[in-house]
Amino acid sequence: MGLPNVSGDLSAEMEVDAFRRLFPLRFYERHLADSIRPDARPLGRARDTTMALGAVASADGSALTKIGSTTMLAAIKMEVMTPSTDSPDEGCIAIDFHMPPICSPIVRPGRPAEAAPVVSKQLSDTILSSGMIDLKELSLVSGKAAWMAYLDIYCLDADGALFDCALLSAVAAFSNLQIPVVSLNDDGKIVVVSEEGEEGKLEKEPVNKEKRKLTLRSLPFSLTCILHKNYILADPTAEEESIMETLVTVVLDSSSRLVSFYKPGGPVLAYTSAVQDCVALTRQRVKELQKILDEAVSGMEID
């Protein structure tokens, strides 16, 4: 990384590279003055985003998403639980975000990354408060059994905008979710009905024949921006995040309602105009992401 091409003009290359390392802020500000970023993006443009559904065979729903080189793998495993007495008709979703040591040089084994529990919490807040999933749809037998959806998101490569990529992979994994057909056996336990066409032999009717997929209402999508002086940089890389510290994450749902406006401190203050600019950028981004997701889902259906 960063090493100049040997065949190229070595001295010139080295100077730029050294300048970038020694005076990162000035390096960026020079680019910003020309309304361009070192990776050739305009300020408001997000990086290329790709998505692959069903990446994990052993999970009930999964997705691999990439925003630039930030990569997330999300997988959902469905398990059965006894619902709590105050909400007997509701299932549950447990969301965990992991940053294994492979994803970034600052994470070491045995010492979990500081950011991981915070992103975890943000994700569950966002997904639950967006109302994307009706927890009632996760119910199997009222008061007896309900689904517990374990959503685990692994960051495979951390290069900025972790939350955006994680949220996208979570939404994609839920769109990919196939709930297994199950029935209630004599011991009161939920068992999987084998997929082969042996319907005639079944003593028990499946309890969730009709509910193989969740109805997802209003999907949340997010965009993280950096505020630096008067510039707004959409979808920052890890380098940009480390140099310019004021981050704003806006989450909008498909009908443009605000799910979250998250600005954890930062030396730059957000005034009303900046707030509106960030929201406008996010609106645009939501459309892009919705399209990418729709394409991925329809691509799966053809297969």
Place this chain on the structure above:
Amino acid sequence: MVGLSVGEKYFIQGGINQNLRSDGRKRDTYRPIFVETGVIPQANGSARVRIGTTEVIASVKAELGRPSALHPDKGKVAIFVDCSPVAEPTFEGRGGEDLSTELSVALQHCLLGGKSGAGAGIDPSSLVVAEGKVCWDLYIDGLIVSSDGNLLDALGAAIKAALSNTGIPRVHVTAAASGDEQPEVDISDEEFLQFDTSEVPVIVTLTKVGRHYIVDATSEEESQMSSAISFSINRKGHICGLTKRGGSGIDPSVISDMISVAQHISEQLITKLESEISAAEAGEDEL
């Protein structure tokens, strides 16, 4: 850790090349082995083994437990090795952790056989009391008292001796229980079951120093090794487990060679060890 001068290193390597090691042994001779059984009265079985100045203690504890859902017809055996700071000051605190994991894993590979239980020194199906409900869980603990090389062989021998010293109370299932409930059991105070330990393999470690390999290396010799292979070999001469230590690679043909040497040595070792064990058992009975 052993700190050796260049001259000492050269001396050790030269000795091995000429088949005359610094303590007068040949490349394929063991140091004298002493076995003492029943050293820990609280345990179901225990033994102390000394090979030269290496000294280890192994104890076997049996507890009634529940078989795992995957293998309802098998008991469970766990092996754990503790490195006491008595043996070496660097084991203090968490210093011995890496070595103890390495030895524990190596012993599990060498003594517990494959996933289906084939080649295991201890037949796990003999530990079942009521299938799917009750079984014996064996906890085998090794303790390193004094460390002067060849710990794995010593631990293997100590475990073999401890197992032959082990008596497990006979258990009667008094009331058969239905469904999920646990059956009631009656543990006998008088009747004990003994293990047949003739099938328990011995561990032979061949340590490669220079072009040659030696058995029963001392810690000075181990510090000069390029790699070492531990073979677990049973009475039939079959290999029941194998682990390699040390970084550098070995030519596959050398490994085949080492296998046949190890098989040959294991025969002598088994005979020697079993006579020591029966002598120790006899000595214990007399007391």
Place this chain on the structure above:
Amino acid sequence: MASKPGSAPTTYTPTPTRKSRPPIFKDSDVDWVRPDGRGFHQCRPAFFRTGAVNAAAGSAYAEFGNTKVIVSVFGPRESKKAMMYSDVGRLNCNVSYTTFATPVRGQGSDHKEFSSMLHKALEGAIMLETFPKTTVDVFALVLESGGSDIPVVISCASLALADAGIMMYDLVAGVSVSCLGTNLVIDPILEEESCQDGNLMMTCMPSRYEVTQLTVTGEWSSAKMNEAMQLCLDACSKLATIMRSCLKEAASATQD
């Protein structure tokens, strides 16, 4: 607003109604077919790609059937403060699993045994003296476990090390063989591993024709042992060709 319940309720994975697993492995007859239709001595198709993780100095992704692994290499970088001076470099290995790697949801914790195996398999191949006082970290994450996990991790790690430009004597390729009844099957999948009678895992440096790590469990006669070792050696050299071509592709891609 929806909130999570205070304490996590106990959950279980629903099991299939019938345990209709065909008893193919138990018998000693030679006629059974492997669950994925491979021949006994046929490996799964291997797929390697280097440069999977941008944030790392070097990385590789490997996919053998359902076994999917990512390995990142960091460094050589400053050793931990508590470490004493050392005139050769240090190798630090860690293998961990995702929570969804195994059929039943796990804890996703570190795997100490595999970490130490990975360390032993690699240390003989790396020129540690080229980076004194520093540490190279090799971190592996098993995304999905489909059998023969540790040999795949080891092969993938040696590619990642090559990608990071760490000096090595040779690539390290790993293969395992399962003993089922009288048969030897190479590169076993999870189902086969769960009922194997014995297992032999070998990692070697194919060009130097040297074994860096060898572990055996179960009971083996000398003849069988030799047969299994030969199988592994042949498979390792084939695997190494695939690994080498992957590196060549990556190198030629960057040159373009």
Place this chain on the structure above:
Amino acid sequence: MEIDRDDGRTPNQLRPLACSRNILHRAHGSASWSQGDTKVLAAVYGPKAGTKKNENPEKACIEVIWKPKTGQIGKLEKEYEMILKRTLQSISILTINRNTTTSVIIQVVHDDGSLLTCAINAACAALVDAGIPMKHLAVAICCCLTEGGYVILDPTKLEEQKMKGFAYLVFPNSIHSVLPEGSLLVEGEAVEHGIITSVTHGLMSVEEYLNCLERGRAASAKLSDFLRKSIKLQLPTDSFKS
């Protein structure tokens, strides 16, 4: 238009505020802050030499430790720690005591809604007490959004649970200045109208959020007056001259 609140407050009315500084003997700075029944204690230690690993040694570092009223810390507390840390770092001048760590310990005494805002206010007062160099102060306010789209300020726990959404907002305090009026405006807005920190929960429209901002700014002026007053009260009067 008016909506009823259980405690009879008007929508814009804050609960009674109380702040006292220098209440802990050992800490280098401390403060307690209460809004109604919500009460938080903040203690500051440092600056101590050296920064933690993964922190920039070229700057001063602020470390926040959150102690809940009962039980262990979980993800929620970790998130609070992170928000507090970033908020406090953005109001402190980090270039003066480079390569030092200042620890801020937040002890929740009682939680009756608006907890995070209360903690931010307490931490800010404690930093003042410890004499940590700061660019300006920060005041935090919680705005709740009712089903009907009305905004109420400084909600109690009960109100927080009933509402469809809420926003924690942190603004700079309103400063006294010798500069001519208007010279401090940024893009036509006063400095104290810029958001330092914003955390929202629940669905709302963008207009509703902007409405929250407006109400929050109005309330932050009151809060910052209170903060200034309580700082004045507790500074040692230079007695011997009087």
Place this chain on the structure above:
Amino acid sequence: MEDKPSTSPMSFVDQIVVPGDVVIDLSTMTNQTIKLGGGLRQESDAISVMKAGKLRFSKPNKYWVESSQKRYLPCVEDTVLGIVVDSKAENFLVDIKGPALAFLPVLAFEGGTRRNIPKFEGGTLLYVRVVKANPGMNPELSCTDASGKAAEFGALKDGYMFECSTGLSRMLLSSPTCPVLEALGNKLSFEIAVGLNGRVWVNATSPSTVIIVANAIMNSETLSGVQQKIMVEKLLQKIQT
């Protein structure tokens, strides 16, 4: 805000200011040099406050914010009480309640040479002067005055040391002598050394005197001058009866 801030810097002097307040507008003060003390910083044309406290002005042109903390930030020419933590070949490491340990070079004594390096054990209390206080470096101390004389500097033997806020220690050192010391000095004889870092050392022939003086000082932090005098009188009465 209701109270319209006036544009004259003088309106802030002797007022309580909080971080962020802009107290001086340089654009209105052309052709003047001003000196800034602790708690103030310059941002282009505006001088703003970074610590809460009272804005002070001393003629002709010095401005600073007077505040009181438990922690001390080293400032050149401050006299402080330090405790020896460790001794190295070149320096003693001294704790002066600051963010970093301070260095006291072994040669920074009157007539200090390589041959007569003083020996201080850990825990020794020193009365020293700060000579260097640069950000990012450990502060440097000296046991001599500016002319290289030992003056009063050096180790303090016997006596009793207690800690207080930096505000209180500044008050004790102010001139004219602050009421509490004056009142005590009229009745009792004692030795006192005050460090600007919030450490006070007291010594007297009888331990009871030491205790009275220490307590009187610690009590005086929030009292006015008259109150201090009354407090001292009450304390002395209690002892004499």
